[in-house]
Amino acid sequence: MRQYELMVILDPEIDERTVAPSLDKFLAVVKKDGGSVDTVDIWGRRRMAFDIKKKSEGIYAVIQMTAEPATAQELDRQLGLNEAVLRTKLLRRDA
Amino acid sequence: MAKPVVRKPKKKANPLKVAKVENIDYKDAALLRKFISDRGKIRARRVTGVSVQEQRRIANAVKNAREMALLPYSSSAR
16 A cells, blocks of 8 residues: 555636536446545646647646555556546646 | 865755655655756755755656646746
8 A cells, every 4th residue: 555646737717616526427436446545636727828629727636545555556557538627737746 | 385275065955855755656646846946857966955855755756746747747937
């Protein structure tokens, strides 16, 4: 088990109220594989320094979690497949 | 014989110590902005006055922050 920090930028066009439930749905894979989600911090809509996919804003969320490396990789892969996710960054908290 | 001019560089105050920062975090865009120029380039260590180790962490943090669009790769000012 390792500690991870995951930052996600979501499409600004989705409703901000649906962000938490949809993140929960993605994070279900962590709990299923015996990991834990420690904190979910939704920064909200934020102007990006440059456009990503022709969008100048994004909804930022930062997630702290403990999971197996394979689980974290899988979560990152699934996020990348989703159209509503503009970008992700998965980092180990200790390194 | 002319004496060679020995210039003593003035020691700069470490801006991290001033701001009481222990962990350099890529999410702290406001802090990292102090270490990039107005063109968006990472400032050299002789300008910032931080240690080698800190400069490396800052550089990595800036690069991570750029990937997440928290900091610009380059500013439009030309």
